[in-house]
Amino acid sequence: MPEQLREISYVDAGVEALREEMQRDATIVYIGQGIGPRGGNFRQTRGLCKEFGEERLRDTGICELGATGVAIGAAMAGSRAIVDEVFLDFSLEAMTQIIQQAANICYSSNGKIHAPVLVRSAMGAVRNAGPHHSHCFYAWFASTPGLKVVTPATPYDEKGLLKSSLRENCPVIFIEHKALYNTKGMIPEGKYLIPLGEARIHREGRDITLVAISKMVHIALEAAAALEKEGISAEVVDPRTIVPLDRERIAASIRKTGRLAVIDEAPAMCGFSGEVVALACEECFDALDSPPLRICSLPVPSPFSPRLESQVIPSVERVVKEVRKLMEN
Amino acid sequence: MEKGAAGQMDMNLLLTLYREMLQLREFELKVQELYRRGLLPGFVHLYVGEEAVAVGVCSNLHPTDLIYSTHRGHGHALAKGVPGREVLAELWGKSTSSSGGRGGSMHMYAPEYGFMGTNGIVGAGILLATGSALSAQLRKTGQVVVAFFGDGAVNSGSFHEGLNFGAVWNLPVVYVCENNLYATEMAFRRATKNTSVQSRAAAYKIPGVEVNGSDVLAIHAAARAGIEQARSGGGPTLIEAKTYRFQGHHEGDPGTDYRTREEVEEWKSRCPIKTLREKLLNDRGAPLESVEQIEREVQQWLEAAVQFARESPEPEPSTVADHIYS
Numbered sequence: 001m002p003e004q005l006r007e008i009s010y011v012d013a014g015v016e017a018l019r020e021e022m023q024r025d026a027t028i029v030y031i032g033q034g035i036g037p038r039g040g041n042f043r044q045t046r047g048l049c050k051e052f053g054e055e056r057l058r059d060t061g062i063c064e065l066g067a068t069g070v071a072i073g074a075a076m077a078g079s080r081a082i083v084d085e086v087f088l089d090f091s092l093e094a095m096t097q098i099i100q101q102a103a104n105i106c107y108s109s110n111g112k113i114h115a116p117v118l119v120r121s122a123m124g125a126v127r128n129a130g131p132h133h134s135h136c137f138y139a140w141f142a143s144t145p146g147l148k149v150v151t152p153a154t155p156y157d158e159k160g161l162l163k164s165s166l167r168e169n170c171p172v173i174f175i176e177h178k179a180l181y182n183t184k185g186m187i188p189e190g191k192y193l194i195p196l197g198e199a200r201i202h203r204e205g206r207d208i209t210l211v212a213i214s215k216m217v218h219i220a221l222e223a224a225a226a227l228e229k230e231g232i233s234a235e236v237v238d239p240r241t242i243v244p245l246d247r248e249r250i251a252a253s254i255r256k257t258g259r260l261a262v263i264d265e266a267p268a269m270c271g272f273s274g275e276v277v278a279l280a281c282e283e284c285f286d287a288l289d290s291p292p293l294r295i296c297s298l299p300v301p302s303p304f305s306p307r308l309e310s311q312v313i314p315s316v317e318r319v320v321k322e323v324r325k326l327m328e329n
Numbered sequence: 330m331e332k333g334a335a336g337q338m339d340m341n342l343l344l345t346l347y348r349e350m351l352q353l354r355e356f357e358l359k360v361q362e363l364y365r366r367g368l369l370p371g372f373v374h375l376y377v378g379e380e381a382v383a384v385g386v387c388s389n390l391h392p393t394d395l396i397y398s399t400h401r402g403h404g405h406a407l408a409k410g411v412p413g414r415e416v417l418a419e420l421w422g423k424s425t426s427s428s429g430g431r432g433g434s435m436h437m438y439a440p441e442y443g444f445m446g447t448n449g450i451v452g453a454g455i456l457l458a459t460g461s462a463l464s465a466q467l468r469k470t471g472q473v474v475v476a477f478f479g480d481g482a483v484n485s486g487s488f489h490e491g492l493n494f495g496a497v498w499n500l501p502v503v504y505v506c507e508n509n510l511y512a513t514e515m516a517f518r519r520a521t522k523n524t525s526v527q528s529r530a531a532a533y534k535i536p537g538v539e540v541n542g543s544d545v546l547a548i549h550a551a552a553r554a555g556i557e558q559a560r561s562g563g564g565p566t567l568i569e570a571k572t573y574r575f576q577g578h579h580e581g582d583p584g585t586d587y588r589t590r591e592e593v594e595e596w597k598s599r600c601p602i603k604t605l606r607e608k609l610l611n612d613r614g615a616p617l618e619s620v621e622q623i624e625r626e627v628q629q630w631l632e633a634a635v636q637f638a639r640e641s642p643e644p645e646p647s648t649v650a651d652h653i654y655s
Contacts, residue, residue: 029463029464055467056467058498063493063494065490066456066459066486066487066489066490066493067494069455069457069487069490070491072456072457073397073456073457073459073462073463073464074464075464076461077395077460077474078468078470081464096453097453097456100453101450101453106652106653106655107431107652107653108428108432108438108446109428109431110429110431110652111652113445114655145653146654169654170654
């Protein structure tokens, strides 16, 4: 009998995941700005403080370095800590603690000390916030051994991946997208987990594989629908986690379609898009019927003007145009 | 056990403090020798001259209490109870230490002894210690956490943010600044206008205490008060121990490009180990035989540690990718 489904927003799916895991694991402490009685800048902790109290939902001043270091130290001593940077941009203030302390501790201690800390933040350009509130630099974390990097695209993935991330024994960089918080989708009525490292095939296709994460999954899906009308059948694959990366499922899709385009809200240089292209070359070079394509944000700091900002980030129109051009060759 | 004031301390405790300080001193001089002979890889920062601080503080701690150390951390590890042979094996990159040769001098961990790590990043341990104290408070473990750091850390953001968190959340943590007057080559008086570290405690509304870092009894007493306050729910204390490293910043730095020889010699004349030895023999009437017995035993302990570390196997290359995530 199929499980009952219900509609929920991305942000509320995250709140549900937190509520279930905080009920299950009494050692979880949540640290960050405005996550207590206010319920989070994005409503991402709404109602939790009332249920779990200010002991476990600890508001802080504006000091990401300190809050993150404290969260990591709490995790090292036996708590499970969540630190909410609110904007991914602000995690830069805390980078030394994430990269130099959290990521190394398990390895350097020969597996004796674990740092089960979840670093939560929201990325991406939305409503012309400009360069200090719009970045997508997940690649910096992904290139650091010892960190897992999770980028959910839908309410279903948000809930299942957040719950699984809160059961990991290592630091997890959990990056949501600001533009997705109010999007809606269906999730099962009951509890469920999604393992890290399993890509999701959003749409099956024959002619080209579109790999995308987070908000770009939705751009890819819209582009695929438009391409379908032109007779181009695109398969849309969302790895859902950058680390670990589901190399097998991505490669299997490329073997099937013979073509690859990666759609990435980050710039192309040394990034996620290049990693997927490298994967294609390493795993299934002979299956490629054309050079892999990268459709990425332009390598410019995020501009403020709406007209300029829309030029930078991959749009449905740009994806359709570039894929069409690839297919014509 | 103590009878009250530092001057009335139990003889056994005094002898224990003497033994531990001597262990730290002899250990570091041996490390220096082994390093100069090219046997130890990496970089080492020696604790010679500062022994009274680690020993004075850690002699008040329970085995389950936690400490966070610095790049100059071999002494902290020994004082917290990590066996000397394990510390030396780690410096040698051998597989038999707690960290299995993965960490080395500046990334050495032995949580089974409450030793939560040396650290290559100045100031980082202040925040980690504060967070561990939060965990102890939330889980009601009764643990106290000590953060050791140098004067080089106190002008960093980590110091400010850590002490602010420790204070506002009333955490069971003690902040111990080993003010040895130089951050690498930078004199503290050149780095900051307010050279009294303890006075900064007022900014966080926590007690600040300055102690003579060459006087292990004074440090023991100051630390005891801070640790008792933390354990009983009274929140953090900032202790500033005025101390000095007799060696350069790291092994290989002569330490005299930015310090005068006179200054170094003056501090050496106040050596905490020599001072306690004289106090034991002259003021407290300890039998010379007892003191010399300790000195012989420390040498035996050190020789055994060297033999253990030297003969220990190196890590298996096949384990290089173990423990990245768990």
